Amino acid sequence: MQIYLDSSATTAPRFEVIELVNKILVEGWGNPSSLHSWGERAAITLEKARWQVADLINADDGESIIFTSGGTEADNLAIFGVTSNYSEPQHIIISSVEHSAIENSVATLETKGWQVTRLTVNREGRVNPEDLKNSLQPNTVLVSIIYGQSEIGTIQPIETLAKITKNHSQALFHTDAVQVVGHLSVDVSALGVDLLSLSGHKFYSIQGAGALYVKKGVNLQPIQQGGGQEHRLRSGTQALPAIAALGLASSLAQQELESESLRLRELRDYLIELITSECSYLSLTGDKYHRLPHHGSFILNHSSSQITGRKIVRDLSLAGIAISAGSACNSGTSLPSKVLLAMGYSEQESIKGIRISLDRTTTKEDLQWTVMVLRQILS
Ligand SMILES: Cc1ncc(COP(=O)(O)O)c(C=O)c1O
Structure with missing residues (x-):
């Protein structure tokens, strides 16, 4: 047994996802940036997936979805994308129970002079919203709090934390929702977040595609240079089979x-x-x-x-x-x-x-x- x-x-990919990946590998493998019909077909597949993901998290439009290779890259893009806007080190707040994709990114910034506050958690792994309020400073530029903790399953009060951040500072609010998206209903507008990370292989897609939701008007710098794909935020030819799979898994997750x-x-x-x-x-x-x-x-x-x-x-x-x-x-x-x-x-x-x-x-x-x-x- x-x-x-x-x-x-990770999760086993759904049968429908495997079928779609096969189909794209056989018939739809074009480069979405190419101008010919192979490229056009690929671009249609890409944009459909963007809308499917946007729908799952109730984002206003597909443009706010930036495809990445997974949750780790989405987290890195959120942290370094925001902090690269500043020529001098500023202040960031995270929790003490972040995934290593956030913790290690922020630790790298710390070595470059950034000030980091790690909010403590109680015995159940929850942060106290009052602690966030008291930790915000005039130079806090980003608050990043994990939504559903991968190791201990605890869910943080993201809506409350985002509201406190907005009401008491100019900082942007990011949440790592890799364990949540596809399993719980997520509405980025109701949550009030500026940035949100997700990953397809956590909800029955295949490994190799995730996304960062970026609210309209939020300014990010790319963390890698190249051809300017994904609204200039994530250069590199998109991993179309994995992205289409993420799109389909998003629609199926939403239905169920x-x-x-x-x-x-x-x-x-x-x-x-x-x-x-x-x-x-x-x-x-x-x-x-x-x-x-x-x-x-x-x-x-x-x-x-x-x-x-x-x-x-x-x-x-x-x-x-x-x-x-x-x-x-x-x-x-x-x-x-x-x-x-x-x-x-x-x-x-x-x-x-x-x-x-x-x-x-x-x-x-x-x-x-x-x-x-x-x-x-x-x-
Ligand atoms: C909360 C959380 N964030 C980020 C990641 C990294 O995601 P990925 O494996 O897609 O890079 C994981 C993976 O376990 C996770 O659980």
Whole structure:
């Protein structure tokens, strides 16, 4: 039996997406910038995808969607695109539980003299909006707060945080919504954000395409130079198959969003209940209520330093079950999770986190089997 429970790392592409990618590779592989009919066909495919993505997040027009290679590039474009507007270092605010695409970008700026405030989080991984208000300065140019945390599933009050930023400063507001888009309804106007990152492979598209939403009037500098594609913000021939796939996955996600997010939420709560009642060594991490619908994360309450999150992942893998220890991008190392440390867990505890993330194929039986195997491993 093979059970995949690592959708926060990546998702299996939908059948319709694979079919479309095939079709484009065979018939629609032109360069969207070319003037002949191959190029025209490619440009139509590209613009359709732009509108499909814009629709999913309720952006006013396709022009506000800049295609990138994924979430990491979208995050980098947001951070360096905004900060490159300034010749002198200024001030940025992020949270202490950002994905490394934001944290490491901002750390690079810090070495160049930028001042960075990292908002602390509570035991559930939520920032306090008052802290944001008190941290804004006259020279704050950007606030970037993750929407749904990949490792612990906690959702931040983005609408409130964006409003505080607007009401008390001139700063732009960016959110990394890579774990949220495609799983929860997102409306960039209602949220009041200037910039938002998303990534196709987190919601049943293929790897290699994501996007940065850029609100009309927001001024960004490109981070790479070249032919000026994507409204001069992201030079390079667009990865058409992956972008078309992202467009289709966006439309399909939109159609199913309400029912699927409800279904996943119920399954997630079932999983949390099952684990906390049957595996006494495991307790929930992150916020129980403000939580991604497809996300369960737990920490092992056991003093042995031999039993780490990575060990549990390896043992479950031997039984054909795929989960993750912390975020995918950190699971190659056994360092304590920075996210758990930021939430107040000790170094010893912070190597004992696991993440179980569900997808559109997950059933109750998958979860029952997984918890049964988990219990055996822990006992
Ligand atoms: C919150 C978050 N931001 C950014 C990324 C990076 O996205 P990508 O893998 O598309 O580069 C991830 C990937 O796990 C993520 O979870």
